[in-house]
Every structure is written in C-alpha cells, then in structure tokens.
Amino acid sequence: MAITTERSAKVTVVVCGRFHFHKYIHLIANKGILKRFIYSYKVRYDFKLSKKLLKNYPAKEYLMYLGAKFIKGTPFFKYVRLLHKLWQVQVLTLEPEGNVAHFLLHGNCYKIIERYKQRGILIIGEVVNAHPIEQEKLLEREHLNYGLQYTSGEKTFQSSIIKELMLCDKLLVPSTFIKSSLVANGIDDSKVKVLAYGTEHVTETGKNFKHIKHGEKISLIFVGKITFRKGVIYLLKAFELLQRNGYPVELTLVGSIDEAYLPIIKGHLSRLSITHVRHLPNVEILATIEKHHLIVIPSIEDGFGIVVSEALSVNVPVIVTKNCGAAEIVVNGINGFVIEPSSEISIYEAVVQSIDHPFSAGDKNITWDQYAECLARFYEETLLNN
Numbered sequence: 001m002a003i004t005t006e007r008s009a010k011v012t013v014v015v016c017g018r019f020h021f022h023k024y025i026h027l028i029a030n031k032g033i034l035k036r037f038i039y040s041y042k043v044r045y046d047f048k049l050s051k052k053l054l055k056n057y058p059a060k061e062y063l064m065y066l067g068a069k070f071i072k073g074t075p076f077f078k079y080v081r082l083l084h085k086l087w088q089v090q091v092l093t094l095e096p097e098g099n100v101a102h103f104l105l106h107g108n109c110y111k112i113i114e115r116y117k118q119r120g121i122l123i124i125g126e127v128v129n130a131h132p133i134e135q136e137k138l139l140e141r142e143h144l145n146y147g148l149q150y151t152s153g154e155k156t157f158q159s160s161i162i163k164e165l166m167l168c169d170k171l172l173v174p175s176t177f178i179k180s181s182l183v184a185n186g187i188d189d190s191k192v193k194v195l196a197y198g199t200e201h202v203t204e205t206g207k208n209f210k211h212i213k214h215g216e217k218i219s220l221i222f223v224g225k226i227t228f229r230k231g232v233i234y235l236l237k238a239f240e241l242l243q244r245n246g247y248p249v250e251l252t253l254v255g256s257i258d259e260a261y262l263p264i265i266k267g268h269l270s271r272l273s274i275t276h277v278r279h280l281p282n283v284e285i286l287a288t289i290e291k292h293h294l295i296v297i298p299s300i301e302d303g304f305g306i307v308v309s310e311a312l313s314v315n316v317p318v319i320v321t322k323n324c325g326a327a328e329i330v331v332n333g334i335n336g337f338v339i340e341p342s343s344e345i346s347i348y349e350a351v352v353q354s355i356d357h358p359f360s361a362g363d364k365n366i367t368w369d370q371y372a373e374c375l376a377r378f379y380e381e382t383l384l385n386n
Contacts, residue, residue, distance in 0.1 A: 175325025
C-alpha cells in the first residue's frame, strides 16, 4: 500500500508597505497557514493578527512621507529607492521561515527572495502592474503626447523588478491585462496565476444598479491619484465634450494631483461643475461613490484598481479602459463599459450610452473571504505541484 504525505503550506508574506493585505491577511491567518507577515506601515495599525505573526519595519514609511514634502520628481523616486534598500537590509536580519514565501514585487526585495530561495522555500511573487517594459512603453507614449520625457516612476525600479520576476517560482496577478504583458515579455504562461481582488461584499447577480434617466444631471466620479498613469486628462476632455453637446453633467475628482501632471490638467479644472477633493478618509470613499451615477477610471496603465470593485459593491456602474486590470470584473454592457484607453471620445460615448441603460450586477466580483479562500488553495496547490 502506497503511503502519501500531504504538505501543508506555512506562508511568510513580505510587502514593503501595506498595499491591500490589510483586507485579508487575518483571513489567511485564521486558516492556520500564516507563518509571519513582514511589512512596513504605521506603528499602531491593527491588522487583526496576533503580534507574534507581525514584523514591522516602519522607518521607510515615515521617512518616505517626510521626503515627499521636500523632494519632487525623479530625485524623489531615487530617494524612495534608497529607502527600499534600507528596508531590504532590515528584513535580511530575519531568519527565513515557512515553506512558501509570498512577496509583493516592486523592485525592493530581490535580495530577500534570493535568500529564501537558498533555503529551498517556494517563492510566489505578486505583480500589481504591467511588465515594466510594457509600462514604460505606455507611459513614455503618454508623456511624449505633451512633449515630455518619462524619467521617473516604475522606470526607476525596472531592472530590479525584472530580476524579481525571474527569481519567482510562480507569479500571482489580479488581472489578465497584467498576465498578457508578462507573457509578451518572455514570462512563461504557465507560471502566472490570475486572481482578481475582492471587495467587502458582493451585490447579488442581476440586481439593478444606478439608473440615469434621460434629461437627468449625470454625476461622474473618479477616485485615485491624478497622474499620467490614470489618464484623467481624457476624462476632463470628455466632460467638456458632454457639456458642449448639451448634456447636464457634473464631475468629482477625488485624489491628490501629481506635480508633474498639474500643468496638463490645470486649465480644465476651473470649469463649472467640476469638484476636486484632494483627500477622503477611506471610511468615506464608498459613501461618496454611492452618491454618483458612474465611476470612470480612464487608466493608461493600471494593474487593477480596487476602487472599481468597491463601486460595484454599492451598485454604481463603471467605465474603465481595457488597460485597467479591473476590467477583469466588468461584464461589458451589464455592470459597466470597457473602453479604449487614451480616448475622450470613448469616454464620451460610454457616458451617453449609459443614459437609460439597464445596468445590473455582474457575476465576476468576489468578496475578500472568497479571495483568501482561493489564495490559500493556490498556496497549497503550488506547494504540492512544485
């Protein structure tokens, strides 16, 4: 009689920051598979975890916020890279644990990955943006539209991110958009697992969404940092086109404006019926989205965009570009529209098409509980098949 042995995953999660892990890390711990959560964030933040599972190196966060007040543009990204190196040195003082390590890849942990690999630990890398070469192409083109050079952002970390991608045994991505960019740049298709991010709750499939009546004032909202990556200029141009063609419309922009992007959009912000809110506490974002008819995320490059799943959770239809990873959970024509990027015409047409359109809940959204369940299964399956 053959004897089989099951290998149970014991996972160390490593992220330079916090990102989305606060949404579900406690759910992974509840399954008994979390060995340690290594991160950098505010000292007193409550992850709903036992302290023995937590290891925080917060210096990088506080120094980054301080530096942002005095350093701008490319020098700031170089400064952040130094802080990443500091954080990496701190994490390297820890002894690797578990048999699976889940890293958020952002060009700041390849030395840590190398050390874990030397100990025979399975490496899963989470990728939250398009392959850096693809991202550079998209953003370089967008900068050139305005006679500018793309010199900062992800480009600063490109070589380190590529090194991390190659070191990982498996890659976890939230969208087909990211996977396609990785495969196009030489990553084996079988190495990449797509698992869309979750939300607090999911609306029942088929339930009616917000409805825009003909002649009613159309209320649009954008939530996110206002940068080249997010393509907000195209939303502003579409907004002006709607007004010129007699559609009653108002627009709320929620998010800080990147200093380099301000000259591009400044002339558009003074128009009537545009409100800019620099910052909203997280607890107020959902309620604010819920007051609008449509959320528009006109991204040039965006790995996912959790704000899209949040909008769908409160029955607000969405307009997203195909370069926004959250298009993964949009059923075109049902709970929103997926459009071409870099096009005010596409946004304009989608908004007009939304008038009297019978939007309803799609079937692609999942909760964070479901996400954690799928992720735990992925850990176990990857470990067993490795």
